[in-house]
Amino acid sequence: MKIAILTQPLHTNYGGNLQNFALQKVLKDMGQEPVTIDRHPSIKLRTKLKIGYFKRLVVHYLKGAPKPKARDYFSASKNKTDRKHVLRFIETYINKTPRLYSDKAVQKAFVKNKFYALIVGSDQCWRPMYSPNIKTYFFDFIENDQSIKKLAYAASFGTSEWEFDEQQTKMAQRLIKQFDAVSVREKQAVELVKDKLNVEASFVLDPTLLLDKEDYLTLINAHQPPLPTKQGVYTYVLDTGGWKGKIINQVAKSLNSEVFNNQPKATIENPSDNPDDYVIPSIEGWIKGFIDADFVVTDSFHGTVFSILFNKPFVSLLNSDRGASRFYSILSELGLENRLVTKYDYNQINALLNQELDWQKANEKLIQLKQSSKVFLEKRLC
Structure with missing residues (x-):
């Protein structure tokens, strides 16, 4: 049966693309035919985002940084070149519609494809500030269509705080009643759905955790040319800051290891005259970084x-602006909550470096959660 998936726009985010890849693979393994609705912001919203991006360039320049070339950031061909590895992954591994920039375009896609079911999830698809149109993620465009099964799988608010305004809350309360089943990615979200939307929700795993590591090794082995092997301290830090740098330095020094990553060499804050420095490395290379890491x-x-x-x-550096509850939820479920760090503390980091992790206990719990999460999907798609 043809199953539609509605998630955050497929762009450059490694985790965002991989959670969609993972959910599609799980559905394929169940004998379904998944198709991702490739919803993107409207032209009006994209223009607003570009203006905000340009303001960041100006502010950074006024602070004394080398002046980047604005045309490099706004050129469509430049953007496509920077994303070439990510775009290849999406085109190779994710079955999707063409890009859709409006609710009307989404409606047309549903008329054309005659989907059996629609699943919203995962990522922070229920976080208003991140979604192109939050109403879309509560299925307003098929509100009166009872022929389509409607599910939320691992939908996430990203935070334990309620960020919907009064109008959005009323909208969500009305639309969520049409869902056949609701599941969320954080334990705190179970309570939010109950308290704010008056609906019961189940706790399930993020789709990336439903796959086995061998599934990701298959991606790496298929990559051409073969990816190089590295070793040392692997970093994936989205928001750099003084205290985070101190932690990285302490870990590297204590382990007497080199630091490596899988991120662009140049950014808006750290410009370069070499265009290749802005190219986003491959998703497969990002995964391999975890395999190689000490x-x-x-x-x-x-x-x-x-x-x-x-x-x-590992240590996870709490990124509250991007959503803290998702960190607390998965780490506490697996008995790993002490790996979460909120500030630089030499003694705390030193203790974590010397601590043996109980992977047997964590893996056993993960297997249980994986089974119950898959059962949720299987039962609701029957």
Whole structure:
């Protein structure tokens, strides 16, 4: 049966693309035919985002940084070149519609494809500030269509705080009643759905955790040319800051290891005259970083997830602006909550470096959660 998936726009985010890849693979393994609705912001919203990006360039320049060339950031061909590895992954491994920039385009896609079911999830698809149109993620465009099964799988608010305004809350309360079943990615989200939307929700795993590490090794083995092997402290830090740098330095010094990553060499804050420095490395290379790592330092939810999947010693640096509850939820479920760090503390980091992780206990719990999460999907798609 043809199953539609509605998630955050497929762009450059490693975790965002991999959670969609993972959910599609799980559905394929169940004998379904998944198709991702490739919803993107409207032209109006994209223009607003570009203006905000340009303001960041100006502010950075006024602070004394080298002046980057604005045309490099706004050129469509430049953007496509920078994303070439990510685009290849999406085109190779994710079955999707063409890009859709409006609710009307989404409606047309549903008329054309005649989907059996629609699943919203995962990522922070229920976080208003991140979604192109939050109503879309509560299925307003098929509100009166009772022929389609409607599910939320591992939908996430990203935070334990309620960020919907009054109008959005009323909208969500009305639309969520049409869902056949609701599941969320954080334990705190179970309570939010009950308290704010008056609906019961189940707790399930992020889709990336439903796959085995061998599934990700298959991606790496298929990559051409073969990816190089590295070793040392692997970092995936989205928001650099003074205290995070101190932790990375302490870990590297204590382990007498080199630091490596899988991120662009140049950014808006760290410009370069070499266009190749802005190219985003491959998703497969990002995964392989976890395999090769002796230790991982990350402030990313999916960076934390892949550290767990490959049983690598790690510290997660709390990134509250991007959503803290998702970190607390998965780490507490697996008995790893002490790996979460909120500030630089030499003694705390030193203790974590010397701590043996109980991977057997964590893996056993993960297997249980994986089974119950898959059962949720199987039962609701019957």
